[in-house]
Amino acid sequence: xxxxxxxxxxxxxxxxxxxxxxxxxxxxxxxxxxxxxxxxxxxxxxxxxxxxxxxxxxxxxxxxxxxxxxxxxxxxxxxxxxxxxxxxxxxxxxxxxxxxxxxxxxxxxx
Amino acid sequence: xxxxxxxxxxxxxxxxxxxxxxxxxxxxxxxxxxxxxxxxxxxxxxxxxxxxxxxxxxxxxxxxxxxxxxxxxxxxxxxxxxxxxxxxxxxxxxxxxxxxxxxxxxxxxxxxxxxxxxxxxxxxxxxxxxxxxxxxxxxxxxxxxxxxxxxxxxxxxxxxxxxxxxxxxxxxxxxxxxxxxxxxxxxxxxxxxxxxxxxxxxxxxxxxxxxxxxxxxxxxxxxxxxxxxxxxxxxxxxxxxxxxxxxxxxxxxxxxxxxxxxxxxxxxxxxxxxxxxxxxxxxxxxxxxxxxxxxx
Numbered sequence: 406x407x408x409x410x411x412x413x414x415x416x417x418x419x420x421x422x423x424x425x426x427x428x429x430x431x432x433x434x435x436x437x438x439x440x441x442x443x444x445x446x447x448x449x450x451x452x453x454x455x456x457x458x459x460x461x462x463x464x465x466x467x468x469x470x471x472x473x474x475x476x477x478x479x480x481x482x483x484x485x486x487x488x489x490x491x492x493x494x495x496x497x498x499x500x501x502x503x504x505x506x507x508x509x510x511x512x513x514x515x
Numbered sequence: 516x517x518x519x520x521x522x523x524x525x526x527x528x529x530x531x532x533x534x535x536x537x538x539x540x541x542x543x544x545x546x547x548x549x550x551x552x553x554x555x556x557x558x559x560x561x562x563x564x565x566x567x568x569x570x571x572x573x574x575x576x577x578x579x580x581x582x583x584x585x586x587x588x589x590x591x592x593x594x595x596x597x598x599x600x601x602x603x604x605x606x607x608x609x610x611x612x613x614x615x616x617x618x619x620x621x622x623x624x625x626x627x628x629x630x631x632x633x634x635x636x637x638x639x640x641x642x643x644x645x646x647x648x649x650x651x652x653x654x655x656x657x658x659x660x661x662x663x664x665x666x667x668x669x670x671x672x673x674x675x676x677x678x679x680x681x682x683x684x685x686x687x688x689x690x691x692x693x694x695x696x697x698x699x700x701x702x703x704x705x706x707x708x709x710x711x712x713x714x715x716x717x718x719x720x721x722x723x724x725x726x727x728x729x730x731x732x733x734x735x736x737x738x739x740x741x742x743x744x745x746x747x748x749x750x751x752x753x754x755x756x757x758x759x760x761x762x763x764x765x766x767x768x769x770x771x772x773x774x775x776x777x778x779x780x781x782x783x784x785x786x787x788x789x790x791x792x793x794x795x796x797x798x799x800x801x802x803x804x805x806x807x808x809x810x811x
Contacts, residue, residue: 440775462567463777464603466633477634478603481567501629502776503677503717 432456432486435507437465437479437499442507449489451514456486467507470496552798553661556584556591557704559741560761562630563612564602569764569778570786573602576808577615580762580792583811585620591794592660593621597741597759598628598671598706600645604637609644624667627654628706628742632672655684657691663797664695668705670720678707678720685725692729700797701736708740710749710756713769716776718743730754737803739793743769743776746805760791760805787811 433453436443438460449455457467459479467476467485473495476485489495492513499505561577570576584594596616601608616623625645632638642654650656653673657666666688673681680688695701703709709726712718720726730736736754744766749756765781767774781789787809795803 440777461775461777462569463775464565464630464633475634477637478605478630480564480603500633500677504715 434458435467436460437467437505440502440505442467442497442499442505445506446508446510448510448512450512451489451492453511454486454488455509456484458484464501465505466500467497468500470498475500552796553663554589554591554794554796556587556594557597557739557759557793557795557803558584558594558762559597559706559759560599560628560744560763561596561612562599562602562761562763563615564605564608565763565778567764567778569780570790573763574611574615576786576790577612577762578618579787579808579811580790581616581618583806583808584792585618586811587794590621594619594623595667595704595739596623596625597704597739598626599630599741599761599763600625600628600641601631602763604631604633604640606636606640609640613644626667626669626704626706627671629671629677638672651687652683653681655687661797663700663702664692666691666701666703668703668709668726670705670707670709670723676721677717678723680720680722680726685722685729688726689729692733695733697732698734701730701733702795702797703730703736703738705738705740707742708747708756708758709738710751712743712747712749712758713776716769718769718776727751727754737795737797739795739803744779745789757793757803759793760789760807762790762792762808765789 433447433449433455435447435455435457437457447455457476459465459481462481464478464480466478469475474487479485489511492511495509497507497509558580562573565573600612627641631641646654647656654669655667657664668680669684670680671677673679707720708718709720709723731752731754734753738754738756740758743758744761744764746760747758764778766776767779788807791805791807793803793805
């Protein structure tokens with residue numbers, strides 16, 4: 406490939422990238438591992454989704470303390486995704502392991 | 516069962532741990548309950564729906580426990596399942612558990628564990644499958660049978676907290692016990708241990724001391740729990756506590772370095788050694804004995 410061809414290819418690539426519509430950013434993932442939510446505290450924005458993935462060889466849930474959302478029972482390898490529609494700080498826990506706690510901070514879209 | 520037969524049976528099983536419960540409390544010794552004593556069996560923590568490496572066939576091991584109970588020459592008056600019948604509170608799990616336990620030759624009583632009341636539907640499915648018509652509140656109940664006062668407590672599903680009885684149930688318990696004389700033998704069931712085995716692992720009932728306080732005036736109290744998948748015994752005054760083995764899988768001993776309270780994969784070929792059921796005889800004296808499925 407000559408210099409000119411390379412230049413044209415680069416221009417085409419830039420044009421292609423510019424034309425690509427903005428995709429939503431990858432969702433936040435909380436792993437449930439060794440009887441703990443990892444990370445235990447996350448910050449997202451209104452409209453964002455969070456996926457809870459159970460890596461443990463045990464049943465777990467991710468359940469809002471205020472009852473507003475609940476993954477219900479997740480076996481090993483199962484996941485559950487929730488989209489946060491309004492701002493706030495939500496504490497959550499695992500209903501079968503009361504020593505497991507986490508926090509989701511949802512910030513208003515700026 | 517004659518005294519000699521019973522002592523012989525204990526010696527034969529070897530690993531059995533036996534307590535005798537009398538007006539003076541329980542002492543560790545081998546002795547028989549009165550001839551024709553009232554007997555029942557405790558099973559626990561079947562986790563139907565679990566498919567991990569600690570036990571690839573939880574339905575099969577529950578079925579083995581049921582078969583062993585059905586083979587007892589003198590059938591117990593009832594079988595009590597002290598919770599975590601299912602792993603994830605799914606309808607198919609309740610259906611499987613019911614199907615397996617329906618082969619019992621004697622009545623089945625269950626209380627729920629935290630795995631049986633997951634989500635909005637869990638408590639409804641549990642109730643539809645196992646609830647007793649006589650139960651109060653979230654499912655607690657008491658009854659008199661064989662001269663014994665039995666109390667089945669529910670210490671899961673109270674708000675967001677596992678291992679909690681709650682004020683409504685405690686008020687009921689106080690009223691329930693008020694009419695009983697001090698020498699009435701009391702047997703209490705609950706899923707999560709009523710005493711603090713290991714709060715760090717969720718192995719306690721946070722308001723259990725209130726219930727224990729109500730039981731202290733009685734001369735002979737036995738509290739039988741599940742939840743921790745291993746036998747732990749404890750005494751407070753004249754109250755004896757014993758947690759039971761599971762029919763599904765063992766769990767680590769609290770404090771084991773690096774351990775968590777999840778399923779523990781046993782060494783190859785040893786699963787049946789660490790699963791089991793418990794026979795209990797209550798007469799003038801009461802005694803219980805733990806049997807592994809390997810002995811069955």
